[in-house]
Amino acid sequence: MTQTLQTLSGAELAPDTTPVLTVQGLxxxxxxxxGLRPLVEDLSFTLHRGETxxxxxxxxxxxxxxSLAIMGxxxxPAVRVTAGRISLGATDLTALPESALRRVRGDRVAMIFQEPMTSLNPVLTVGMQLAEAIRAHQDVSRTEARSRALQALTAVRLSQPERRMLQFPHELSGGMRQRVMIxxxxxxxxxxxxxxxxTTAQRSS
Ligand SMILES: Nc1ncnc2c1ncn2[C@@H]1O[C@H](COP(=O)(O)OP(=O)(O)O)[C@@H](O)[C@H]1O
Ligand SMILES: [Mg+2]
Structure with missing residues (x-):
């Protein structure tokens, strides 16, 4: 029932007064x-580098x-932002066209969804989809992407990461799939x- 919005790599950086994320009157x-029915009303918060x-x-x-509003x-067409701003650094996300938003997603803001099964591609091995996602956002070779994928799986403490790279999502438990998403x-x-x-699907890991 809790949800966190977390900034990364804050510890080693000097304090910065500009929030990484500002939500204002959302x-x-x-x-x-x-007529229009509000689902979220007048929500405001700021998130600085290194904060959770x-x-x-x-x-x-x-x-x-x-979360979905922040991700764009x-x-x-039924659900939309009807007031307020969402800013990533100095960029107003609510004013960005879809093409620019697509670049922001994954590049600058990433989300671990509540439903891991719907976010993983069933016909690609875990290793392939991780590497593909990395290469979609970072200019690295296939080999480097594969090595980063393995590193990430190791970092989330998935058991037998080398073997998981070659498996398909349906071969993993719900908890393992969620770790793959993370x-x-x-x-x-x-x-x-x-x-x-x-952590809602973590029980079976
Ligand atoms: N696609 C949608 N269309 C219309 N209403 C929605 C849609 N998705 C969620 N809602 C409504 O928005 C409200 C907030 O939902 P949600 O953000 O999923 O809540 P939470 O994540 O806090 O459990 C709920 O009343 C839900 O019914
Ligand atoms: Mg929810």
């Missing part, structure tokens, strides 16, 4: 037959919707990492 609404922010709230209170992945998000080396209930 309102997300859904269009219904009787946890958002706790009951089911349906808008934690996932907030709200389900169109590894993928970490391998992107984002400025902000959003984890939407990342």
């Amino acid at each position: 309102t997300v609404s859904v269009r219904t037959e009787s 922010l946890a958002i706790a709230g009951e089911s349906g209170s808008g934690k996932s919707i907030t 992945l709200l389900p169109p 590894a993928m998000a970490l391998a992107m080396r984002p400025e902000v990492l959003i984890a939407d209930e990342p």
